[in-house]
Amino acid sequence: MKIWVPMDSAxxxxxxxxxxxxxxxxxxxxxxxxxxxxxxTRGMIWLEPLVEVETEAGRMAFGPMSPADVxxxxxxxxxxxxxLTEELxxxxxxxxxxxxRCGVTDPLSLAEYEANGGLAGLRRALTMSGEEITDEVxxxxxxxxxxxxxxxxxxxxxxxxxxxxxxxxxxxADEGDxxxxxxxxxxxxxxxxxIEGMAIAGIGVGATMGYVYLRSEYPDAIxxxxxxxxxxxxxxxxxxxxxxxxxxxxxxxxxxxGAYVCxxxxxxxxxxxxxxxxxxxxxxxxxxxxxFGKPTVVNNVISLATVPVIFEKGAxxxxxxxxxxxxxxxxxxxAGNVRHGGLFETAFGMKLGAIVEDLxxxxxxxxxxxxxxVGGPLGAYLSPDQFDTPFGYEEFDGQGALIxxxxxxxxxxxxDMLGMARFAMEFCAVESCGKCTPCRIGAVRGVETLxxxxxxxxxxxxxxxxxxETMQDGSLCALGGxxxxxxxxxxxxxxxxxxxxxxxAE
Amino acid sequence: MRHSNPTPDEVRALIDAELHREGPxxxxxxxxxxxxxxxxxxxxxxxxxxxxxxxxxxxxxMSFYHDFRKAPTGRxxxxxxxxxxxxxxxxxxxxxxxxxxLGLDWGGTTPDGSVTVEPVYCxxxxxxxxxxxxxxxxxxxxxxxRLSAELEGAA
Ligand SMILES: Cc1cc2nc3c(=O)[nH]c(=O)nc-3n(C[C@H](O)[C@H](O)[C@H](O)COP(=O)(O)O)c2cc1C
Ligand code: SF4
Ligand code: FES
Ligand code: FES
Numbered sequence: 320m321k322i323w324v325p326m327d328s329a330x331x332x333x334x335x336x337x338x339x340x341x342x343x344x345x346x347x348x349x350x351x352x353x354x355x356x357x358x359x360t361r362g363m364i365w366l367e368p369l370v371e372v373e374t375e376a377g378r379m380a381f382g383p384m385s386p387a388d389v390x391x392x393x394x395x396x397x398x399x400x401x402x403l404t405e406e407l408x409x410x411x412x413x414x415x416x417x418x419x420r421c422g423v424t425d426p427l428s429l430a431e432y433e434a435n436g437g438l439a440g441l442r443r444a445l446t447m448s449g450e451e452i453t454d455e456v457x458x459x460x461x462x463x464x465x466x467x468x469x470x471x472x473x474x475x476x477x478x479x480x481x482x483x484x485x486x487x488x489x490x491x492a493d494e495g496d497x498x499x500x501x502x503x504x505x506x507x508x509x510x511x512x513x514i515e516g517m518a519i520a521g522i523g524v525g526a527t528m529g530y531v532y533l534r535s536e537y538p539d540a541i542x543x544x545x546x547x548x549x550x551x552x553x554x555x556x557x558x559x560x561x562x563x564x565x566x567x568x569x570x571x572x573x574x575x576x577g578a579y580v581c582x583x584x585x586x587x588x589x590x591x592x593x594x595x596x597x598x599x600x601x602x603x604x605x606x607x608x609x610x611f612g613k614p615t616v617v618n619n620v621i622s623l624a625t626v627p628v629i630f631e632k633g634a635x636x637x638x639x640x641x642x643x644x645x646x647x648x649x650x651x652x653x654a655g656n657v658r659h660g661g662l663f664e665t666a667f668g669m670k671l672g673a674i675v676e677d678l679x680x681x682x683x684x685x686x687x688x689x690x691x692x693v694g695g696p697l698g699a700y701l702s703p704d705q706f707d708t709p710f711g712y713e714e715f716d717g718q719g720a721l722i723x724x725x726x727x728x729x730x731x732x733x734x735d736m737l738g739m740a741r742f743a744m745e746f747c748a749v750e751s752c753g754k755c756t757p758c759r760i761g762a763v764r765g766v767e768t769l770x771x772x773x774x775x776x777x778x779x780x781x782x783x784x785x786x787x788e789t790m791q792d793g794s795l796c797a798l799g800g801x802x803x804x805x806x807x808x809x810x811x812x813x814x815x816x817x818x819x820x821x822x823x824a825e
Numbered sequence: 826m827r828h829s830n831p832t833p834d835e836v837r838a839l840i841d842a843e844l845h846r847e848g849p850x851x852x853x854x855x856x857x858x859x860x861x862x863x864x865x866x867x868x869x870x871x872x873x874x875x876x877x878x879x880x881x882x883x884x885x886x887m888s889f890y891h892d893f894r895k896a897p898t899g900r901x902x903x904x905x906x907x908x909x910x911x912x913x914x915x916x917x918x919x920x921x922x923x924x925x926x927l928g929l930d931w932g933g934t935t936p937d938g939s940v941t942v943e944p945v946y947c948x949x950x951x952x953x954x955x956x957x958x959x960x961x962x963x964x965x966x967x968x969x970x971r972l973s974a975e976l977e978g979a980a
C-alpha cells in the first residue's frame with residue numbers, strides 16, 4: 320500500500336507530519352506494509368492535509384485529515400473520502416502547465432521528474448542556438464510573473480546579445496507579497512522544474528552561473544531547493560557539462576534577510592552582492608549591468624519554472640492559452656477570508672467574481688465579500704462591483720489595479736478599510752529602502768494623516784490624496800510608487816469609512 | 826544549538842567557510858547568527874577585516890536587514906504574521922491577545938527570557954491564515970490557545 324502525504328509547508332502547518340506519523344504507527348499496529356511517500360501540495364489548501372492512497376483506479380484523496388481520521392484509512396469506507404484526486408472539480412477545471420507535477424511526484428526524485436516530462440525541455444533547448452531559444456520564449460508570449468509583466472523573451476535577448484566574460488541568471492524567490500505562495504509551492508513541490516528553467520535560461524543567454532534569492536521566511540523551500548541542486552549536480556544536469564552537452568551551468572541558493580524591498584530586482588542585486596538592499600536607479604538595466612556588474616537575467620520563480628513546459632510542448636501550445644496580450648496560464652493564489660483557499664492554475668481571462676465566488680466559495684466566515692486585494696501589499700482593493708473584470712494585465716490596469724504575482728486576498732464585510740489603508744502606509748514606512756523622500760518620508764506622513772482621518776478630521780482627506788499623488792509621481796520604485804493603490808482604492812470604494820461622505824453632506 | 830561565548834577564532838572559522846562565495850557578506854551574517862542566535866558586536870571588525878570593508882560598512886549592511894539581531898532572543902520565539910491575508914482572518918486580534926498575555930510589545934522578550942514575540946510579514950500560508958511560527962514550527966489557522974499550547978509543549 321502506497322500513501323502520499325504532502326510535505327508542503329502549508330500542509331505541515333495544518334498537521335501533515337502528525338498525520339504521516341499516525342499512518343506509520345497505525346500500519347505497524349495492524350501489521351500492514353505501507354510505503355509513505357511525501358509529495359508537494361495539489362494546491363487545495365482547505366483540504367490539507369490531503370492524503371492520497373494509490374489504488375488500481377488511481378490515487379484516492381482523503382481530507383482534510385487529522386491523526387484521528389487515520390485508522391479509518393485501513394477500513395472499507397472513510398468519512399473524509401473525496402474520490403479520485405484527478406476527478407475533483409478543482410483539479411479537473413485547471414490547466415496545469417507550470418504546476419503539472421506539483422503534488423504528483425516526490426519533489427526530490429529526479430527519476431519521477433523525468434518520467435513525468437521533466438528535462439524534455441532542456442534536452443530540446445540544448446539542440447537549439449541561443450537565438451532560437453530566446454525566440455521560442457518570445458513566441459510563447461510569456462510575461463514576467465513577478466509583477467511588472469515584462470516580456471521574458473525580450474529581457475533574455477538583451478542579455479544574450481550583451482558581450483561579457485560572465486553572465487548570470489538570478490531567480491527572484493523573495494515572494495514577499497501577502498496572499499502569494501506559488502513560488503514557495505513549486506520550489507517545495509517540484510524544485511527540478513525551477514532548476515531546469517534556469518538551466519535553459521543560462522544556455523540560452525550564455526550565462527554559466529545562477530542564483531536563487533530565496534526569502535528566509537521559507538526554511539522548507541530553502542532546504543528542498545538546496546538538496547535538489549545537489550541531486551541535479553550529481554546527475555550531471557548542472558555543472559560543467561550539462562546533460563553531456565559540453566555546456567556549463569551551475570547554481571546556488573542565497574537566503575534573503577527579511578527585507579520586503581529586496582524583492583525589487585535592483586535592491587535584490589545589491590543584497591546578493593552583500594550590500595544594503597537599496598534600490599538602484601535604472602539605467603543601467605540589470606540585463607546589461609546586473610549582478611556583480613555583469614549582464615543578468617532577473618526573473619521571478621514562476622516565469623522561470625514555466626520555461627520547461629514551453630520547451631517541452633512548444634511555444635505555440637503555450638501561447639494558445641490566455642486572453643489578449645496575457646498569454647498562457649497563471650497560477651491564481653486564492654487566500655485570506657475565503658472558504659476554498661489554494662492555488663488554481665488556469666488560462667488568463669477568468670472573471671474576478673468567478674475566482675472569488677465560484678472557485679473560492681465566498682468567504683470563510685460566511686459573511687458578504689467586502690473587497691479583494693489583488694497583487695500583494697502594493698495592489699489595489701477591488702469591490703464586488705468590479706467582479707466582471709477578466710484576470711489579465713491590461714484588464715486590471717483598466718480598473719486602476721494590478722495583478723502582480725496573482726495573489727488574491729478576500730476580505731469579508733467586517734474589514735476595517737481605513738485600518739487597511741493605514742497598514743499599507745505603515746508597511747511602506749517600515750520597508751522603505753530610504754533612497755527617495757516621497758517614499759521614506761511620505762509613508763510616515765501617510766500614517767499620521769490616516770490617524771488624523773481616523774480621529775474624525777475629514778479635512779485631512781485632501782492631504783492624503785495629495786500625498787499619494789506625490790508618492791506615485793516621485794518614487795523611484797514601486798514600493799513608494801504603488802502604495803497609493805491600496806490606499807486610494809480603499810478611499811474611493813469606502814469613502815464613508817474615512818468620514819468623507821459625512822463631510823460632503825454637511 | 827546555542828554557543829554563548831563566541832571566540833574570535835570560532836567566528837573567523839565561520840567567516841572563512843563562506844569566503845569562497847561571490848558576495849559573501851549575507852551568507853557570513855547568516856552563518857554567525859545561525860550559530861550564536863545573534864550577530865555579536867565583536868564579529869563586526871572580524872568580518873570587516875576579512876572582506877576589506879570598514880566596520881561601519883558592515884554595520885550598515887547588518888542594520889538594513891530585519892533578520893539580523895544584535896542580541897539573542899528568548900529561549901522560544903513566536904512569530905506572528907501581520908500581513909493582509911492574515912489580517913483578513915483576525916491576525917490583529919490574535920497578536921494582541923498573545924502580546925497582552927505575555928505583557929510584551931512586538932520584538933519584546935519576557936523578563937524571564939523565555940519567550941520573544943516577533944512580527945513577520947507573510948509566511949506563504951495565506952490560504953490557511955492566520956499564520957504563525959513557534960520555534961521554527963509552522964502553524965496554520967492559528968489561535969491564541971494553539972500558540973500557548975505549542976509554547977508549553979516546547980518549554
Ligand atoms: C517593492 C518591490 C517588491 C518586489 N517583490 C518581488 C518579489 O518578491 N518577487 C518577484 O519576482 N518580483 C518582485 N518585484 C518585481 C521585480 O522588481 C522584478 O520586476 C521581477 O523580479 C522581474 O521578474 P519577472 O520579469 O519574471 O517578473 C518587486 C518589485 C518591487 C518594487
Ligand atoms: S520608492 Fe521607497 S523603496 Fe523604492 S527606491 Fe524609493 S525609498 Fe526605496
Ligand atoms: S516592478 Fe520591476 S522595476 Fe518596478
Ligand atoms: S499573509 Fe500571513 S502568511 Fe501570507
